[in-house]
Amino acid sequence: MRYVVAVAETGGFTRAAERCHVVQSALSHQIARLEKELGARLFHRTSRSVRLTAAGEAFVPVARQALEAADRARAEVEAVAGEVRGRLAVGAISTVAAVDLARELGAYRARYPQVRISLRMEMSEQLIEQVRQGTLDVAFVGLVPGARSQGVRERALAHGELVAVVPPGHPLAGREWTDLPRLAEETFVDFTAGSAARRQRDEAFRAAGLTTEVAFEVTTVEFLAKLVRAGLGIGMVPQAFASELTGLSVVRVHSAPARVERVVWNRLGPSPAAAAFLAALGVDPSDPGTDPDRVPAVPAAQST
Template identity: 80%
Template sequence: MELQQMRYVVAVAETGGFTRAAERCHVVQSALSHQIARLEQELGARLFDRTSRSVRLTAAGEAFVPVARQTLEAAERARAEVEAATGEVRGRLAVGAISTVAAVDLAEELAAFHARHPKVRISMRVDMSDALIEQVRQGTLDVAFVGLVPGARLKGVREKVLAHGELVAVVAPGHPLARQERVGLRRLARETFVAYTAGSAAHRQTEEAFLAAGLRTEAAFEVTTLEMLAKLVRAGLGVGMVPEAIASELTGLHILRVRGAPVRTERLVWSRLGPSPPAAAFLRGLDATPDGE
């Protein structure tokens, strides 16, 4: 069993086809197919069900792919550790972030890191907090910037609280509440909300504040990005709740401070298993590496 064969299997699983996987791996499709067939013969099981229209993982494939990913990541980690020991940080740094990061200028931090460590391949993914935390646990991401309710406890990751902040309400300029500068939760609860998806950490930040006051809200529109939330609010479709630190960046909206406002903590999270050399270097730049790491 070879690492290259594992790379090919993971590529097919992630792209959904042999042609796209071959393009990603920069090999001809016949070579990729041949290597996967050799691996299947060695394992004594088919990893993919192939039809003229689709390629799907078999039960054996579903079991194989997560372990293959871990093996490939371990091989890359080993290479990075050796290179770091020789004085040069190489490898990959996979960063995740919510769309409302305010505690750090993430673009500036990544640019500074790239200047210090030009041999590191940097990638970034924007997603909801819960999804990002799970990807850190699985090793898909090295670090993630997330937003959570203050009392949230996380398992399987290390963390550093970067900032605490209140949420504010935003409304369209023509909204009746746009004539006010401050509003209470009870008045806000009568409005239709543009909110992040139910069950997400961002949704819970707002929901828990209203529930603590004995109130419920109606979220007619559920979104996953700050940009879409702002567009729908700007169109007059509802009220949005966003971190105070970034509200001023949303043009064309009126900001309302909220009495009894929801609160969130911005946190930086990384794996309990210990950061790779690139991730450790990035964490050091943010003064986030615990003693002993």
């Protein structure tokens, strides 16, 4: 199963063999044996590409779950013996500001050197889905207050507002405050339609009876900032993150769009490695909590 998943994820037998630290012939032989046992081909093989068959598409998600369950069982046994091992797969939006993620991961690695740590940056929707599927253990997302994420457990880490960012020389550049009607006159650089990041802004303008023109849609705050610097439009980003965007003027907004940063984990419960990471953030995963927007008593930003 590990070999099949490796081929599916790397797109080739050679790269999969390198990942699994085996010779390619051994990997190919084991997959062929599995295909014979299953009575179905898992891959379409050509001289140029390897892709999953319909049977392979059905097999791989279940194989991932089985492998994750096996790894989780081993980690649970080791945790009983006092050792935290296994993996910690973390996801985060690019505008995460409620925690110093680099510092938290560095401190975690120093305390639990046997844990394999990985980090993936995506939009909130993709991160929540990957936590739901078990691909990620923990994710940091930004959502509209009151939004509920299905299939995961979640806790708020911080509440905040969006601010406007404009290029130097823009009429708003010298102002400390503006309002939604004034911003609605501008062309926007924003995140993709339907995304959680976009909804934070859209819902505030809609509630005020305003519409806006979005000419440029992006998936990262870094590219949003580049387009704004080029004078192609204005943007709105979390206030706590705005100071990191050099070369832009920040303008606070009356009745600004609100957001809440949350940490999410699988509803079946965190692995020992993930539970240790959540504990370092001041989050108790055993607390059922009825309000995912309630910030924990010990703010994550103050954890050590």
